[in-house]
Amino acid sequence: MQNKPQAEMTASPSKYPQGYFRPKPCRECGEVFQPQAPSHLSCSQACANRMLTGRYLQRNYRxxxxxxxxxxxxxxxxxxxxxxxxxxxxxxxxxxxxxxxxxxxxxxxxxxxxxxxxxxxxxxxxxxxxxxxxxxxxxxxxxxxxxxxxxx
Missing domain, CATH: 3.40.1800.10 (His-Me finger endonucleases)
Structure with a gap:
């Protein structure tokens, strides 16, 4: 679960075998983006907020x-x-x-x-x-x- 703001989600690519993070689609809107960490799942803070809100609604109210x-x-x-x-x-x-x-x-x-x-x-x-x-x-x-x- 992403609790940190998008800007704080960074990792050192040199610690990973390929030396960089591959672009991937945002889980919220589908737009392809360049992640700053493996746990980076969304292209923007707005998409991250929508994902968290959606999970909250699903978990608490179905x-x-x-x-x-x-x-x-x-x-x-x-x-x-x-x-x-x-x-x-x-x-x-x-x-x-x-x-x-x-x-x-x-x-x-x-x-x-x-x-x-x-x-x-x-x-x-x-x-x-x-x-x-x-x-x-x-x-x-x-x-x-x-x-x-x-x-x-």
Whole structure:
């Protein structure tokens, strides 16, 4: 698995019998490139990122990168709940929208921003708890005790 950035993947060709690394096709796009090390599998950092993202999706959700991209296109690149564009959580993350899935069945439900995905998890993926939260928001008013404490 390639964890290093492309630029850091180098080896000394003189340590290998042929004295150089033969050009080979990129595993992501198929373009022939000159590798800098035997473990160099992709022609660019963009292709390396796509390969890693694809493996992550396959390993964790049993979907391909193409299936993820089709779902993202179907949702117009927006969160299925809040219609936001999402955001990248950390530098090693590549996707603004995360895969939401049913923990019981493993089936993918859609793509969500990190906040909406977290909210569902905090609400225990429960229709009942979510409905109680909705009812609370619709009926709750400011407590007279809280209003009086602000005046003091």
């Amino acid at each position: 979907i391909t990168l193409k299936q993820y991209e089709a779902l993202r296109q179907k949702q117009a690149g927006l969160c299925a709940i809040c219609d936001g564009e999402g955001f990248v959580m950390a530098s090693h993350h590549k996707m603004k929208l995360v895969v939401d899935h049913c923990h019981a069945s493993g089936h993918v439900r859609g793509l969500l921003c990190h906040n909406c995905n977290r909210a569902l998890g905090l609400l225990k993926d429960s229709d009942e708890v979510l409905q109680r939260a909705i009812n609370y928001l619709r009926t709750a008013t400011a407590s007279p005790l809280l209003l009086e404490s602000r005046k003091a």
